Amino acid sequence: MNKAITINDIAKIATVSKTTVSRFLNGKFEGMSEETRLRIQAVVEELDYRPNRQARALKAKYSSVIGITVTDISNPYNSRILKGIMDRLKSTEYRTIILDSDLCKTREHDNIEKLIDEQIDGLIIQPLAESSHDYAEILKTKLPVVQVDRFVEPLVWPAVVSDNFIQSKNLGLRIKDKDYERVIVLTPPMSESSPRKNRYKGLLNALIGGNVEIISITTPEIREIIAKDEKIWAELRNLLQDKKRTAIFAFNGALLYGAVKFLNDNLIAIPGNIGVVGYDDSALGELISPGITSIEQNPVEIGYRAVDILLQQIIEGPQELSGPVPVDSKLNIRKSL
Amino acid sequence: MNKAITINDIAKIATVSKTTVSRFLNGKFEGMSEETRLRIQAVVEELDYRPNRQARALKAKYSSVIGITVTDISNPYNSRILKGIMDRLKSTEYRTIILDSDLCKTREHDNIEKLIDEQIDGLIIQPLAESSHDYAEILKTKLPVVQVDRFVEPLVWPAVVSDNFIQSKNLGLRIKDKDYERVIVLTPPMSESSPRKNRYKGLLNALIGGNVEIISITTPEIREIIAKDEKIWAELRNLLQDKKRTAIFAFNGALLYGAVKFLNDNLIAIPGNIGVVGYDDSALGELISPGITSIEQNPVEIGYRAVDILLQQIIEGPQELSGPVPVDSKLNIRKSL
DNA sequence: CTGTTAGCGCATTCAA
């Protein structure tokens, strides 16, 4: 950090005013003689000068940083959303600050405040709260926001999410076709997450009026890769006592893997009387015996789209909102159901 | 962003000078009357005042931000390192800026420059280059740095890494015990990564002087979850022609899963004539039939330790260096080898 | 086409 060189140094050496250097730095070449431009450029390159971003942000009132809150950064699905975001942003001026809420609403709240303190120009949020009203600290700013993966209602910010309803509906149809008498849904609390709600609705929509029974087991939020909470599996074991022909539908990868493990451990063959299916965050379903039929989302694409929408908002101001932007997911049909 | 309140506002309302407010904010209470302190405190809380971080950083020459570069943020192993880092940092003043090098050295270089521009107080790096000399832009600063997962030599910065040598050596011993005639190592280029080198060395150390042959297949860097590059598997198929009793040792999760998939697809039963083992980034080995014997690292712990060491450096200045700090990994013995 | 001037919000001398 040897006495970083500043705009003043450049100005002095190039024998121009710092205003002119500033103009140069910001690409405002209109009405600047080619000669001075080249002169400044030479000095800048020579000294490998890099403007101080804090100073710029302080003065200019924009920071070129995008804030991001995710529910849990160690979740492989989330980390692929981040990949998409960062990849899309790499060719721009924007930096990101990523904060992990660790599935905790209080922390999410703190994180948002921290990000706002950071004078971010835009926010990408995977919301944890139940309603947009819970985000008063954002609402009272005019900050451009886009939601990813989940969204809160009323829909005041754009949202980019998987096509949960459709895909779960298709799956519901498949379950019906396969003559299951019952489906057991494994999900963390639905009230807190729009995808879960929509997955449930899709399933319901496919099964309504038929004679397939739907039961849900509501689990805690899962942080592990394989859900091992004994209570969940005890409850499942209980339900399975009656030997009904049952499809188990896990709403996330950890529960899906947990279910597979449970069935393995209990030597319950699949797909026999019991079928298993679910959302596969790690995309490893094909390797897990007997081949897990699963829904594979496209988190990288979600990240891409979110950035596009956010930048558009930042540049052109608020846009029309017409419902969440769906990103296709894919049903990988394998053996387990 | 409705006209954010500043230190001036606080000063005015509390009828003190901004100097005093500044002192208050920085906890310099020595020789400040309790009365003014309480008065300022009241106003600050009342207005929910939050100091502008850019201005503070501009003036104070430190930013309270930690920069991080990872090779690939979507890698579940890396995302767990990040989890550890962020988790450890949450109780501190520090923020993080994470940049993804996407397995590309040029991008890593750019990222480091960007981070330095950001006036970071410290850097956590998962290095992609081959030597510390490749990091001239860091070396010429006095920036506190700690390496995670990998390290470059000569060792000029602390490094927190898995106990690669030991664990691979143990594995080598196991391979020898199981009477394999040959081990085929699946790895991306070793020159670029200290863990790979040390895993190889550990294996070698266990096998040297015995009569187990070691062959490596060097693959490209893998970005997918399951390595599907046909060239790799064609080469493996070729080697396997001779029906030698072979242990396949994959140096990362994607290759491990790729190998399992290859063997599945080709109906090669494991563990029979062929055994499989490897580093399991996703920690799903227990679910993959027939149960994959694998090495499970502890990336979260690596993150923790890295933060501890970095903060110590930031606060107390450079510390003695005595080799990389090892973090225990674990050999999960299952069926595949 | 370019420079002068005036801050942005804060921390830090130096005085009082």
Place this chain on the structure above:
DNA sequence: TTGAATGCGCTAACAG
């Protein structure tokens, strides 16, 4: 025990 003055590095009127 407190304040006035100064400047960090930059951008943006407003002149010229």
